[in-house]
Amino acid sequence: MGKWKDGTGTLAAPDAQDVSLEIAASYRARRRGLLGRDGVAGAMLIVRTNSVHTFGMRFPIDVAHLDRSFTVLSVVTMRPGRLGMLRPRGRHVLEAEAGAMAGWGLRPGARVRVDVTADPSPAA
Numbered sequence: 001m002g003k004w005k006d007g008t009g010t011l012a013a014p015d016a017q018d019v020s021l022e023i024a025a026s027y028r029a030r031r032r033g034l035l036g037r038d039g040v041a042g043a044m045l046i047v048r049t050n051s052v053h054t055f056g057m058r059f060p061i062d063v064a065h066l067d068r069s070f071t072v073l074s075v076v077t078m079r080p081g082r083l084g085m086l087r088p089r090g091r092h093v094l095e096a097e098a099g100a101m102a103g104w105g106l107r108p109g110a111r112v113r114v115d116v117t118a119d120p121s122p123a124a
Helices: 027-032
Strands: 007-013 016-024 043-047 061-066 072-078 092-097 113-116
Touching: 007 043, 016 027, 016 113
Parallel strands: 016 043
Antiparallel strands: 007 016, 007 113, 043 092, 061 072, 061 092
16 A cells, blocks of 8 residues: 555455444554544554554553554454554554454454545545
8 A cells, every 4th residue: 555644444354344444644643543532433543553552542452463465463452551562574553442353353364455435536
């Protein structure tokens, strides 16, 4: 994928299609992530990172570390107030409410597809 932008899209996983997806690409959006929220509908993709933390989170999350080809390297559940492990081959992180990723079939070796919602074109 070329240049990433903050936005939305859908996630296709082995056992799930069309999971709603928020994309956090800017420094500000990546830094904020899911902090201060009470939940997440679908998932959040944080691009260009290989670790996350849950300080300031209000709920436990599933975290999948993805390599550059969107293959899952690891899936962990993190409670609030934790510092995640650094994944050297990780390029992106997918976050969802705890338990969601098992239902989507996400496990090491699985591959996901991200479809970015196109920006609406300006009126001519």
